[in-house]
Structure formats: C-alpha cells, structure tokens
Amino acid sequence: MLDQSIIEQLEALVGKENVLTGKVDLVAYSYDATADLPRQTPDVVVLPTSTEKVQEIVRLARRNNIAIYPRGAGTNLSGGTVPLKKGIVLSFQKMNQILDIDAANLTAVVQPGVVINALNTAVAEHGLIYPPDPGTVATATMGGSAAENSGGLRGLKYGVTKNYIMGMEVVLANGAKVRFGGKTVKNVTAYDFSNLFVGSEGTLGIITELTAKLIPAPKYRRTMMGVFKTLTDAGNAVAGIIAAQVIPATLEIMDRMTIKTVEDFANIGLPTDAEALLLIEVDGMSEDVVTTEADSVMRVVTENNGDLKAAESDQERDSLWTARRNALPALASLNNTVILEDATVPRSRITDMLIICQEIGKKYDLTLGTFGHAGDGNLHPTILCDKNNEEEMGRMHKAVDEIFKAALDFGGTLSGEHGIGVAKMKYLGDELGQSGVDLMALLKESLDPDFLLNPGKMVPVRGN
Template sequence: MLEATIVTELENLAGKENVLIGKVDLVAYSYDATADMPKQTPDVVVLPTSAEMVRDIVHLARRNRIAIYPRGAGTNLSGGTVPLKKGIVLSFQKMNKIVEIDPANLTAVVQPGVVIAALNAAVAPYGLIYPPDPGTVATATMGGSAAENSGGLRGLKYGVTKNYIMGMEVVLANGDKVRFGGKTVKNVTAYDFSNLFVGSEGTLGIITELTAKLIPAPKYRRIMMGVFKTLADAGNAVAGIIAAQVIPATLEIMDRMTIRAVEDFAHIGLPVDAEALLLIEVDGMAEEVVRAEAEATMQVVRDNNGDLKAAETDQERDQLWTARRNALPALASLNNTVVLEDATVPRSRITDMLVACETIGKKYNLTLGTFGHAGDGNLHPTILCDKRNPDEIHRVHEAVDEIFETALQFGGTLSGEHGIGMAKMKYLGDELGQSGLDLMRTIKKALDPDSILNPGKMVPLREN
C-alpha cells in the first residue's frame, strides 16, 4: 500500500478529483477483458489530463520505485493492463481530445483516450476513415490500440495499427517527453521510433499523443456470405480468393459452433446447419472494379462448394457484420469463462489450422468455437469452460499449449493482434529463441532500467 504522503503528492499533481482510492474504484481497475488471468487491485488510479501531468507522475513514481500501468479502455485480451505489482494505474479516459483533423495532409492528431469510433465519426464528414477497427471499436481507444498494435476486420486489405501511426509523443520512464514522426509521408530520420513504441504494451514508454494517417473512404462496396458444408472447403475458398488476386476489405470466418451461438444470441437468420461461413466485403473507389472483384470472389466460393448470399441492402449488410461482431459475446454467453486465443498462420495454412483447432477441441473434450480474420490467417479459437472445474481448466491449458505449438509448426506466430501481455510470455522463447528474448530484455533495460513501466508484461524475466 502506498504511503499517504504519496497519495497526497498525486492529488497535488493531478487534482483530488483525478485520484481514485476507493475500494470499488480500485477493483474496477484490477482486471481487463482477458479471462483466466490473475486480478490485482492497484494502490491508486490516476486520471491524467495532460502530457505534463503524466511526466510529473512518472518522476514521482521513479523516485519512489512505484510501478505504473498505462490503461486505455481495458478491452485488451492478453492481461496487459492488470497491475500485477499494485502501484499506479494511469487511466487515459480524460485525455480524449481530437487535437486536429487535417484533411489536406490526410492526418489526425489525437490524445490517447480518443475512442476509435469517435475518431471515425469526426473524420467522416471529410470523406475519410481511420481503417483499423478492432472488434471493440466502439470502446477501444487510440492509445490502447497503438500500445497493442491492434488489428481488426479490415486488416487484410488495410493493415493494422502500425501502418497508420505516423508519429507520437511519449513520456519515457525517466520522465523525459519526446516527439518523433509527424505528418510527412516520407520520414527516414533516425530510428523508426513510432514502430518501436507501437505494440510495446506500455513497457517502454507512455503514449500521450498520436498522429494518425487517414485514407479516403471507399465509395463502393459489395458484401457476400459464403455457406459451406465443410471447414476444409471454407479454408480452401479463402486461399482461392487471394490466389485470384482479390484482396477483400474483410474476409471473416465463423465455424459451426460460432454460427449457432450467434444465431441463438442475436436471431439474425444465419444457416445453423452450415459447418462454416465466410463473410466477405470488397470495396474500392471504382464501381466496375468492385463489381469485378465481387464476381471473382463469388466464383471462387462456388468452385469450393459454397452457397452464396449477397447483401442487397444496407440493412442486410449491417446484419452480416452484426453477426461477426457478436461472435465473441455470443460464445461468452455459453459458460462462465471464455478463453479467447489469437493464433495466426500463413494464409496457405489456414485450412490446416481450422481443422487443427477443431481436432484439438475434440481431443481435450472442450467446447471450442473458431472465428476470425481468415483472409490474413488470424484465427480466434475460443474455448468455453467452467472456471470452477479444475479438471476442465487443466484441459483448457493443455489445449491452448497445443494450439500455439501447432500455429508455430505451420510457420505462424503467437499473436496477430492481441499482443503478449502476461498471457503468452511463456511461449515467446518458442518463437523468438534465446537471442530474441535477450534483445527484448536489452531494449527494456535501456529504456526502463528500474522496470516501473507495466512490469511483468511482454518481456519475460531472465531465468537464473
């Protein structure tokens, strides 16, 4: 527990109204959206309102060796914001200003607490979009998504967060405030600091402002649903669409378990007898190009034994994407614990990974549904279980181990968008090797020698 004098100093720095020490408040910041993770109440929650305030808080924390846990909306899925060593949670909900929208340079400058959906609403009148759209787009913040390098449904065509962060302001562990990058399209000055801090999960510095790239909103789009009788056909269709040189804006998959869960949850009219669905959207600035890509896509679906349904109205389109965004809450409603993983493989192995997930679920006698961004090989095997059943939880852990082992065997990676946090640290050596782990530790030590920034996350401690 922090000394009362430290709390008083924080109140003097941030204002008493921005310092939370009540039990209910502390419990609210003791966990994030990750299931089956330890929970820990912080000593105090501080809601900074400026970069200068963040800098002052970091100086105070460093002098007193107090851990700091930067936090956005807490929607991350890797245990990344749990305050393992108590200390200070810095919640950026009050730093939520859109500082500037610059249509001439296709950029926006935002504070970290800006919600992604709010940014898109603000730039829409200019005919622009900010493409990254994680499943929690209505609540996820720009700072949190940058720290996690979030992806989303449009990742196949438009990329992930790191492709849209052009510059930032960061407060380092020593209290220095630094800026790098900016509005220029080309910038190769010095190290690529933006890409170093994007995806660093608050372990190297605290993001206090972001310069984001915007793009013109596509004028035309076509949305389709492919219905398949086997997982293999659905997976082969994904590979076939890419092989046809069509890059959809979104190419999402749902397996039978997910389809039935979503239909029971949302009553959208999904075909519950299907083994798999593909939800596909092609878009662009030229109507004839979009039409040609849609026709090529539909032909691939037919060639792989799929039935087609095209969305003819905005209502039908919204229903299809509502179905996909409801995948996680629908599955989560089936039991008291949902373990959502993030295994990503090369597109050429998507069929193998889909079948492997189904096989692993059966092997460990678990309720497992798979959905995800099939077009970029990013799948979300989701296990529904009872946290009060030790035997079942043990089988869940064994299944997760095998899912990641399989993904790496297929030339994949541990995370396509959810990050490492504390959930996946034990697997890092399997992908990076000892030299990779040592490099991570070297960078962490150089920028945060006292390990006060989000300790216990992303960077495994050296084994003695």
C-alpha cells in the first residue's frame, strides 16, 4: 500500500483526474488479455499527459522504490502488463496524439497511446499504410505494440513492428529522456537503440514518442481460400507457395478444430469437413503482377490436392478475414480458459509442427486447435480448458512444455510475436542458454538497476 503522500504528489503532478485509486479501477488494471496468470491490483493507476510528466513520475517512483508498469491497451498475451509487485500502472490513454504525418518522408510521429487503426485511418488519405497488423489493431496501441514487437497478419511480406520504428523518445529508469533515430532512412549513429527498446516489453525504458515508417498502400489484391483434406497437404502448399517465389501479404492457416469452432461461432459458410484451410492474400501496385502471383498460388494449391476458392467481391473477402480474426474469440467461447501460444518454427517445419501439436493435444486429452500465420512459421496452438479443473490444468501445462520443446527442436523460437512477459520466462534459458540469459540480465541491470520498470517480466534474474 502506497503512502497517501505519494498519491498526493502524483495528483499534484498530473492532476487528480489522472490518478485512479478506486477499487473498481484498480481491479480493472489487475489483469490483461493473458489467461491463467495470477491477478494483482496496482496501488495506483496514473494517466500522464506528456513526456515531462512521465519523467516526473519515474523520478518520484525511483526516490520511493515503487515499481512502474507501462500499459497500452492491455491486449498482450504474455502477462506483460500485470502489476505483479503492485506500485504504479502507467496508462497511456491520454497520450494518444498523432503529432505529424509527413507524406514526403513517408513517416508519422505518434504518442504511445495512439491506436494502430487510428494511425492507419489518418494516413489512408495520403494513400499510405502502417503495415504491422496484429489481430487487435482496433484496440492495441503504438507504444504497446512497439514494446511487444508485434507481428500480425501481414508479417510475411511486410515484416513486423521492428521494421517500421525509425526513431523513439524514451524515458529511462533514472527519469532522463533520450531521443534517437528519426525521419532519415539511414541512420547508423550510435547503437541501434530503436531495436533495443522495440520488443523490450517495458523492462528497459518507457516509450513516450515513436517515429513510424509508412509505405504506399497496395492498389490491387486477390484473396483466396485453399481447402485441404490433410494437414500435410496444407503445410506442403505453404512451402510450395514460397518456393514458387510468391510472398503473399497474408498466408494464414486454420486446422479442423478451429474451422469448426469459427463456423459454429460466425456462420460464414466455412467447409467444416476440411482438415485445414489456408487463407491467402496477394497484393501489390501492379494488377499484372498480382494476377500472376494469384495464378501461381492457385496452381500450388491445386498441385497439393487443395480446392481453391477466390473471393469474388469485397464482401466475400471481408468474410474470409472475419473468419480469421474470429478464430481466437470463437475458440475462447468454448471454455473459460484459453491458453494461446505463439511458438514459431522455420517455414519448412510448419507441417511437422502442426502435426505434433495435434498429437500433443491427443496425448494429454485436451481440446487443442491450431491456427496462425503459417507463411512465417508462426502458429498459435490454442488449448481450451477449465481453470477450475486442477487435473486438466496440470495436463495443459505438460502439453505447453512439450509444444515449446518441439518448436525449439525444430529450430524455432518460444515466441514469434507475443513476447516473454511472465508466462514464458521459465523457458528462456532453453532457447538462449545461460550466457544469453546473463546478457539479458546485464542489460536489465545497467538500464534499470533497481528493477522498477515492469519487474517480474521477461528477464529471469534474481531481484527482478
């Protein structure tokens, strides 16, 4: 429990209306989108309105040894915003201004609380897009997605958040403000700080401004659905599309369990007898190129025993993407706890990973569906369970251990896009080895010696 004088100092800094201490408010910030994690209420939620206020809050927290948990929309799936050690949740909902759209330089400067879709709406009138596209674009913030290095549906062709952050302003644990990078395409002055803070999950500094790269919006696109009788055929089609030198904007997979659940949930006419579906979109600036790429995709799908259906209208296209975006909410409707992982493998091991996930589900007698960004090897094995059933939760934990082990055995990684947070800390050494974990600890201790920035996350080191 914080001393009342700290609350009063916070109120003096940012105004009473930006300091929340009511029980209902604190409970609302005790969890995020991650299932199966302990909840913890913070002592206080503070809504800063400027970088200077953030600096003052950090200095006050440091003087009084109070933990700070930065928070965007709380949609992360690794427990990244849960205030494990109480203290201050720093919510960026009032720092949500688009400060600059520079169509000549193809950049935008934004505050961290800007929602990704809001940026895309604003730049659309210049014929531009900001490509990183997590399933939560309508709610997730630029600060949260940068700190998480979010990927999403367009990652295969366009890359992930780290490819689009050109510069930043960050408040460090001692309250100092640093700015680096900016509007220049090239910048090799100093270390690559942007890429240090992107994906740092709020553990190294607090992002208070971002310079984002924009690109011209593709003019043409073709959306298709491939329907397969076996997972192997679907996996081979993914590899075949890439081997045909087509890089679709989006190449998503759903297994039988996911297809059936989405269809029950949304009634959009998906083939529930199929073993796997691929949703594929090719796009570009030239109609000829897009048509040639779509033809190649059709050929590969057919060669791998798939039935191909092309969207004939915007409405059909929208319903295919609705199907994909409904995958998680649909699965989530089946039970009270959804464990969604994002183990990622090299593309050539997609089929192996899909099959092993199914086998693990059967071995532990669990309801397990897999969907995800097949084109970049980033799958979402999703286990539905009942948190009140201790025995089932035990089987779920064993299954998750095996899923991560399989991903690493296939040359993959623990997390393609959801980050480490609390949930995956215990596996970090399996991927990085002790020397890798030590390097993370060294960085953390240098930048945040008192472990006050998002403590308990990402870095499995004593004291954190």
